[in-house]
Amino acid sequence: MKEILNKLIEHQWLSREESRRVLIEVASGTFNTSQIAAFLTVYMMRSVTIEELEGFRDALLELCHAVDLAEYQAIDLCGTGGDGKNTFNISTLASFVVAGAGIPVTKHGNYGVSSACGSSNVLEFLGIRFSSEADFLRKSLDQAGICILHAPLFHPAMKEVAPIRRELG
Known part of the structure; x- marks a missing residue:
């Protein structure tokens, strides 16, 4: 280093x-x-x-932990996080709107690192369960038009960086 x-x-x-x-x-x-x-x-x-x-x-x-969901032709919505403007989870809301309009969505998200509340905090509060199992994700897309890709489950490599990012703010 x-x-x-x-x-x-x-x-x-x-x-x-x-x-x-x-x-x-x-x-x-x-x-x-x-x-x-x-x-x-x-x-x-x-x-x-x-x-x-x-x-x-x-x-x-x-x-990464890769999951093939290509057959859904879903769009991937992921927020930028850490904008420092105390905004709400715009990408999370946009994901619900887009899925509600009939377009399949794979929503990437994580717990808040540089803010008080990330999309995973919001989704967890709403009772959403996180999983990286392909069958679970497909069922979510089939039933609700959206699945949640909780970043720590798909990018385990970042576990070394997350606590440090949180401390740095």
């Missing part, structure tokens, strides 16, 4: 492969919380390149 941090502090960009590798190593528990916090802090202080985003995406796809 020291090499990566030094590179970033010197205002250099990471290659796609470096970005992929660092996220895989973060997910595997290679780095301690201080190192991860330093890495996240650097990214809050600079812009991210397309190549870096591609590397992070590659790592997340490599590490």
Whole structure:
């Protein structure tokens, strides 16, 4: 991590492969919380390149719990979170509206990290049960036109980062 941090502090960009590798190593528990916090802090202080985003995406796809729901041709609605504007869960509301209009929705969400309430907080309060089982998700889409993809169930790699993000606010 020291090499990566030094590179970033010197205002250099990471290659796609470096970005992929660092996220895989973060997910595997290679780095301690201080190192991860330093890495996240650097990214809050600079812009991210397309190549870096591609590397992070590659790592997340490599590490995710994939479920094939292609037959539903659902749209994926996911909020941005952390806008700092104390808005309500717009993407959650939009998901209900879109599903109610007859368009299948796969709603990604998570607990609030940088705000008091994320979409998973809202959905859990409403009694929604989270599952990553394909049959459960298909049944939800068949019956309600929407299924909930609770991020920690599909991106277990992020468990190393979530508590640190929460502490950083």
